Amino acid sequence: MTACKQVDLKTLARELLATGKVEVFIGYQVATQPLMAAPLIIHTALGASHAQQASNPDAERDLARKVDALIFDDRCEMNLVNYLHKFKDRKVAIVVKGCDSRSVVGLLQEKQVDRKKLIIIGAPCRGIIDRRQAGSEIYTACRECPVHNPVIADYVIGAPVPQPETPELSPEVEALRKLPAEQRWERFHKEMSKCILCYACRNLCPACYCKTCFADASKPKWVGRTDDPSDAMMFHLQRLMHLGGRCTGCGACVRGCPMQVDLRLYNDHLRSHVKQEYGFMAGMDEVAQPPLAMYGTDDCNEFIR
């Protein structure tokens, strides 16, 4: 992370919104349930310029109330970068953890966001409380996270946090890899049988932004919607293929799954393959070329030259 200004979250939000530097501020607020934070999307008055807004005391009070509700702490689990797709043509400020910042880099590489219209507020993070374990632990993805400090930011809230040593590959995934094919299949079958095809994983993923997802195509229909596990398998395998070299391992899909499908097992496996084969980690460097999105005349494979 390059050195940048350390600021107070609310002061910064107030200033960015008041001066019209941004039209939309995407951060977190306390959720209605314990141990959880919900997204908070603050607009300068809808459809009005910030100058008009200043003359409307009601809108001003509403804005001040929302800015005061902003938080950042170890409950802020959502990857807000997903919301950038909703505000493509707007000037946006967004709060990102280390993992989330990699999603921003991914979208910059894929030319999905305009850097000039985006203010990135980095939030150093020691890990998010795993609400499923009644608050006693941080999520596995956080325990194994290699970027506790954002890789890209215009402002930073809070001091950088120490980066613990992390395993190259999650021990659980490594163990799964060593199993014979039948047992790996059994596990895959079991995970996929939990899936109810609600698509929360896809809809939470910042890297999933196809205008028409293959799963939503109806002419022809690629993926069925029955409770036969083969339908869930088709959906997840295709989605995994699309995420090859693009998944940053933020864990949004795993945390958001209402049925607790452990997609991490497969995402991690995929990421480690990309790292082994291409020495590439998604979302680390804005100017790097993602291996599955580039072509070189010196490619080692003859078929592609």
Next chain:
Amino acid sequence: MTREIRIIPLTEMPAFVGALMQGRKVLAPTRNDDGLCVFAWLTAPEQADWTCEIPRVPPKQALLPRTEVLFRYHREKGKETVSPPPPPEPQVVLGLHPCDVQAIKVFDTVFSAEPSPDQPYLERRAMTTLIGRGFSEDGPSTPERLRRPSPLVFCRELGIDPMDNRDCDAFLVPLAASRMALEIMTDKGTALKPAYERFPPAVAEDRAAIAEARKLSQARITPPLDMAAIQRNLETIFNSDLWNRIHEPCVGCGACAFLCPTCHCFDIQEETQGLDGARVRVWDTCQFDLFTRHASGHNPRTSQKERSRQRIMHKFSYGVGRFHIPFCVGCGRCIAACPAHNDVRQILKEIHDLPRKS
């Protein structure tokens, strides 16, 4: 009216459930391998879990399966044969929270509505016996673990009493000393006699404890949500700016709808393999783009704003207007499952508190 009451010690519940499983499929709250409470078809009586309150997966699969074969077909040159699916088997849905019972009432209302009652639904429903289960946080006979209900459940705010046994064929009430009272209310309930007749009838003391628990539960019903006001307001705010804000955090997945006990929208699809195929009914949701996409490609609900509005409108306005019953029972599953931590209670409050237009 309660016809009779039997007392079953918790240690004997597997025997009772096992007897229910004789010749019937039984759907009951169980814990899956992840420790998550879900309604699932039992394969062994011990799987029924009495520590579950509102299982993440609702019981709707008993009446509206995730995948339902409407008919199968075989095509050959110049000849098509169509075969109906096997008739539904007798089934028991066990351990229903009264709000889930209310949700089945919503299903019954919608799927029996003229002019097109849903035959596959009604046939399955006729083969279904509902055994509810009471939840009471106070009362002398309440076991300790039931004294703190889930903070997400707001069925009382919708006027649903967690001790209400109406609309069930039989009903379980937890009693002190690790026992369950089984109340029998209907012919379908009485038909379970071979499963419960070996258990002793309730004595006066048990009956008094059940009555006391009911009285205390009813005293807690103070519906602060004025559903009529909510519906009135919804009728006037179709074009309100409110929807611009409400939809924004929503990511447009189907978690809320698929885990909702009252959401019942479906799609009809073809599952074909070679010359054989089946027409199947599968769950669908108004939160998906594909839900309203026309064959022409045109989609009248172009964004999440329209889809989020539809969800609230259908539950709290259209359903009430046409069937006089809200399509929400306050189970709180959507709040627990929402990956964006949206809370329908907040949305309802906001709609309720809107300034009245003259």
